[in-house]
Amino acid sequence: MSEPKAPRLTPLPEDQWTGEMREMFEPTIKTFGRVFNIFTTLGRHPKLLKRWMVFANHCLLKSSLTPRDRELVILRAGWLSHSEYEWAQHNRIGLEAGLSQEEIDRVKEGGDAAGWSDSEKALLVAVDEVLDKKNLSDTNWEALTAHYNEQQILDIIFTAGNYALLAMALNTLGVEVDDGV
Incomplete structure:
Protein backbone atom coordinates (compact mmCIF):
# COMPACT_ATOMS: atom_id res chain seq x y z
CA MET A 1 0.00 0.00 0.00
CA SER A 2 1.44 3.34 -0.97
CA GLU A 3 1.10 6.59 0.89
CA PRO A 4 -0.17 9.64 -0.99
CA LYS A 5 2.56 11.70 -2.63
CA ALA A 6 0.44 14.84 -2.40
CA PRO A 7 -2.48 15.81 -0.18
CA ARG A 8 -5.65 13.97 -1.12
CA LEU A 9 -7.59 16.77 0.55
CA THR A 10 -5.93 20.16 0.66
CA PRO A 11 -6.36 22.51 3.60
CA LEU A 12 -9.47 24.67 3.28
CA PRO A 13 -8.41 28.19 2.21
CA GLU A 14 -9.11 30.93 4.73
CA ASP A 15 -11.56 32.67 2.42
CA GLN A 16 -13.78 29.56 2.67
CA TRP A 17 -13.85 29.35 6.47
CA THR A 18 -17.24 29.80 8.08
CA GLY A 19 -17.75 32.13 11.02
CA GLU A 20 -18.02 29.10 13.30
CA MET A 21 -14.71 27.77 12.00
CA ARG A 22 -13.04 31.12 12.64
CA GLU A 23 -14.28 30.95 16.23
CA MET A 24 -12.92 27.40 16.60
CA PHE A 25 -9.56 28.44 15.14
CA GLU A 26 -9.23 31.65 17.19
CA PRO A 27 -7.42 30.05 20.20
CA THR A 28 -4.92 28.39 17.85
CA ILE A 29 -4.31 31.65 16.02
CA LYS A 30 -3.83 33.51 19.33
CA THR A 31 -1.42 30.87 20.63
CA PHE A 32 0.54 29.97 17.49
CA GLY A 33 -0.20 32.80 15.06
CA ARG A 34 -1.68 30.37 12.55
CA VAL A 35 -3.95 27.39 12.05
CA PHE A 36 -2.28 24.04 11.45
CA ASN A 37 -2.97 21.92 8.37
CA ILE A 38 -4.79 19.24 10.33
CA PHE A 39 -7.51 21.70 11.36
CA THR A 40 -7.90 23.34 7.97
CA THR A 41 -7.99 19.95 6.25
CA LEU A 42 -10.65 18.65 8.63
CA GLY A 43 -12.37 21.99 8.05
CA ARG A 44 -13.65 20.47 4.82
CA HIS A 45 -16.18 18.71 7.10
CA PRO A 46 -17.09 21.43 9.64
CA LYS A 47 -19.51 19.28 11.66
CA LEU A 48 -16.92 16.53 12.08
CA LEU A 49 -14.23 19.07 12.94
CA LYS A 50 -16.41 20.71 15.59
CA ARG A 51 -17.25 17.46 17.34
CA TRP A 52 -13.76 15.98 17.09
CA MET A 53 -12.17 19.17 18.45
CA VAL A 54 -14.06 18.84 21.74
CA PHE A 55 -12.59 15.37 22.28
CA ALA A 56 -9.14 16.29 20.95
CA ASN A 57 -9.08 19.36 23.21
CA HIS A 58 -9.68 17.11 26.21
CA CYS A 59 -6.88 14.75 25.20
CA LEU A 60 -4.39 17.54 24.54
CA LEU A 61 -5.26 20.23 27.08
CA LYS A 62 -7.67 19.00 29.72
CA SER A 63 -6.76 15.40 30.51
CA SER A 64 -5.72 14.23 33.96
CA LEU A 65 -2.26 13.25 32.69
CA THR A 66 0.77 15.43 33.26
Whole structure:
Protein backbone atom coordinates (compact mmCIF):
# COMPACT_ATOMS: atom_id res chain seq x y z
CA MET A 1 0.00 0.00 0.00
CA SER A 2 1.44 3.34 -0.97
CA GLU A 3 1.10 6.59 0.89
CA PRO A 4 -0.17 9.64 -0.99
CA LYS A 5 2.56 11.70 -2.63
CA ALA A 6 0.44 14.84 -2.40
CA PRO A 7 -2.48 15.81 -0.18
CA ARG A 8 -5.65 13.97 -1.12
CA LEU A 9 -7.59 16.77 0.55
CA THR A 10 -5.93 20.16 0.66
CA PRO A 11 -6.36 22.51 3.60
CA LEU A 12 -9.47 24.67 3.28
CA PRO A 13 -8.41 28.19 2.21
CA GLU A 14 -9.11 30.93 4.73
CA ASP A 15 -11.56 32.67 2.42
CA GLN A 16 -13.78 29.56 2.67
CA TRP A 17 -13.85 29.35 6.47
CA THR A 18 -17.24 29.80 8.08
CA GLY A 19 -17.75 32.13 11.02
CA GLU A 20 -18.02 29.10 13.30
CA MET A 21 -14.71 27.77 12.00
CA ARG A 22 -13.04 31.12 12.64
CA GLU A 23 -14.28 30.95 16.23
CA MET A 24 -12.92 27.40 16.60
CA PHE A 25 -9.56 28.44 15.14
CA GLU A 26 -9.23 31.65 17.19
CA PRO A 27 -7.42 30.05 20.20
CA THR A 28 -4.92 28.39 17.85
CA ILE A 29 -4.31 31.65 16.02
CA LYS A 30 -3.83 33.51 19.33
CA THR A 31 -1.42 30.87 20.63
CA PHE A 32 0.54 29.97 17.49
CA GLY A 33 -0.20 32.80 15.06
CA ARG A 34 -1.68 30.37 12.55
CA VAL A 35 -3.95 27.39 12.05
CA PHE A 36 -2.28 24.04 11.45
CA ASN A 37 -2.97 21.92 8.37
CA ILE A 38 -4.79 19.24 10.33
CA PHE A 39 -7.51 21.70 11.36
CA THR A 40 -7.90 23.34 7.97
CA THR A 41 -7.99 19.95 6.25
CA LEU A 42 -10.65 18.65 8.63
CA GLY A 43 -12.37 21.99 8.05
CA ARG A 44 -13.65 20.47 4.82
CA HIS A 45 -16.18 18.71 7.10
CA PRO A 46 -17.09 21.43 9.64
CA LYS A 47 -19.51 19.28 11.66
CA LEU A 48 -16.92 16.53 12.08
CA LEU A 49 -14.23 19.07 12.94
CA LYS A 50 -16.41 20.71 15.59
CA ARG A 51 -17.25 17.46 17.34
CA TRP A 52 -13.76 15.98 17.09
CA MET A 53 -12.17 19.17 18.45
CA VAL A 54 -14.06 18.84 21.74
CA PHE A 55 -12.59 15.37 22.28
CA ALA A 56 -9.14 16.29 20.95
CA ASN A 57 -9.08 19.36 23.21
CA HIS A 58 -9.68 17.11 26.21
CA CYS A 59 -6.88 14.75 25.20
CA LEU A 60 -4.39 17.54 24.54
CA LEU A 61 -5.26 20.23 27.08
CA LYS A 62 -7.67 19.00 29.72
CA SER A 63 -6.76 15.40 30.51
CA SER A 64 -5.72 14.23 33.96
CA LEU A 65 -2.26 13.25 32.69
CA THR A 66 0.77 15.43 33.26
CA PRO A 67 1.92 17.16 30.07
CA ARG A 68 4.99 14.91 30.07
CA ASP A 69 2.98 11.68 30.33
CA ARG A 70 0.46 12.94 27.77
CA GLU A 71 3.24 13.60 25.28
CA LEU A 72 4.76 10.17 25.86
CA VAL A 73 1.38 8.64 24.98
CA ILE A 74 0.94 10.84 21.90
CA LEU A 75 4.48 10.33 20.62
CA ARG A 76 4.28 6.56 21.05
CA ALA A 77 0.90 6.42 19.30
CA GLY A 78 2.24 8.61 16.50
CA TRP A 79 5.34 6.47 16.10
CA LEU A 80 3.40 3.20 16.06
CA SER A 81 0.96 4.71 13.55
CA HIS A 82 3.74 5.91 11.21
CA SER A 83 2.52 9.49 11.41
CA GLU A 84 5.18 11.92 10.25
CA TYR A 85 2.78 14.79 11.00
CA GLU A 86 2.12 13.76 14.62
CA TRP A 87 5.77 12.99 15.24
CA ALA A 88 6.88 16.40 13.95
CA GLN A 89 4.23 18.37 15.86
CA HIS A 90 4.61 16.48 19.12
CA ASN A 91 8.39 16.37 19.04
CA ARG A 92 8.18 20.15 19.51
CA ILE A 93 5.33 19.95 22.03
CA GLY A 94 7.12 17.16 23.92
CA LEU A 95 10.16 19.38 24.39
CA GLU A 96 7.88 22.14 25.71
CA ALA A 97 6.33 19.58 28.11
CA GLY A 98 9.71 18.77 29.64
CA LEU A 99 10.89 15.77 27.64
CA SER A 100 14.48 15.80 26.41
CA GLN A 101 15.26 15.08 22.77
CA GLU A 102 16.96 11.88 23.95
CA GLU A 103 13.74 10.77 25.66
CA ILE A 104 11.65 11.66 22.61
CA ASP A 105 13.98 9.59 20.43
CA ARG A 106 13.80 6.73 22.96
CA VAL A 107 9.99 6.66 22.63
CA LYS A 108 10.60 4.88 19.30
CA GLU A 109 12.02 1.90 21.24
CA GLY A 110 9.00 1.64 23.54
CA GLY A 111 8.62 0.91 27.23
CA ASP A 112 11.27 -1.79 27.35
CA ALA A 113 14.07 0.63 26.46
CA ALA A 114 16.51 1.40 29.26
CA GLY A 115 16.02 4.68 31.08
CA TRP A 116 12.28 4.81 31.69
CA SER A 117 10.82 4.95 35.19
CA ASP A 118 8.40 2.19 36.19
CA SER A 119 5.43 4.49 35.56
CA GLU A 120 6.73 5.58 32.14
CA LYS A 121 7.38 1.96 31.16
CA ALA A 122 3.81 1.00 32.13
CA LEU A 123 2.46 3.99 30.21
CA LEU A 124 4.37 3.20 27.01
CA VAL A 125 3.59 -0.52 27.17
CA ALA A 126 -0.08 0.40 27.63
CA VAL A 127 -0.02 2.39 24.39
CA ASP A 128 1.56 -0.57 22.59
CA GLU A 129 -1.02 -2.99 23.96
CA VAL A 130 -4.16 -0.93 23.37
CA LEU A 131 -3.13 -0.07 19.82
CA ASP A 132 -1.93 -3.57 18.93
CA LYS A 133 -4.28 -5.83 20.92
CA LYS A 134 -7.10 -3.36 21.63
CA ASN A 135 -6.75 -4.46 25.25
CA LEU A 136 -4.41 -4.33 28.24
CA SER A 137 -2.75 -7.37 29.78
CA ASP A 138 -3.47 -8.05 33.45
CA THR A 139 0.22 -7.54 34.16
CA ASN A 140 0.28 -4.08 32.65
CA TRP A 141 -3.08 -3.18 34.20
CA GLU A 142 -1.51 -3.86 37.60
CA ALA A 143 1.55 -1.80 36.66
CA LEU A 144 -0.65 1.11 35.56
CA THR A 145 -2.83 1.02 38.68
CA ALA A 146 0.31 1.22 40.83
CA HIS A 147 1.08 4.65 39.33
CA TYR A 148 -2.10 6.09 37.84
CA ASN A 149 -5.66 6.62 39.06
CA GLU A 150 -8.79 5.58 37.17
CA GLN A 151 -9.19 8.90 35.35
CA GLN A 152 -5.56 8.86 34.25
CA ILE A 153 -5.86 5.30 32.95
CA LEU A 154 -8.95 6.28 30.97
CA ASP A 155 -7.06 9.29 29.60
CA ILE A 156 -4.14 7.05 28.59
CA ILE A 157 -6.46 4.72 26.66
CA PHE A 158 -8.50 7.47 25.01
CA THR A 159 -5.49 9.65 24.17
CA ALA A 160 -3.73 6.70 22.51
CA GLY A 161 -6.91 5.92 20.60
CA ASN A 162 -7.50 9.52 19.54
CA TYR A 163 -3.98 9.90 18.19
CA ALA A 164 -4.11 6.54 16.39
CA LEU A 165 -7.37 7.66 14.76
CA LEU A 166 -5.85 11.01 13.91
CA ALA A 167 -2.75 9.34 12.44
CA MET A 168 -4.98 7.19 10.25
CA ALA A 169 -6.69 10.31 8.93
CA LEU A 170 -3.44 12.28 8.52
CA ASN A 171 -1.74 9.43 6.67
CA THR A 172 -4.76 8.62 4.47
CA LEU A 173 -5.45 12.24 3.56
CA GLY A 174 -1.78 13.05 2.98
CA VAL A 175 -1.82 16.03 5.36
CA GLU A 176 1.55 17.72 5.02
CA VAL A 177 3.68 18.75 7.99
CA ASP A 178 3.25 22.47 8.55
CA ASP A 179 6.03 24.79 7.44
CA GLY A 180 8.49 25.52 10.21
CA VAL A 181 7.58 22.48 12.31
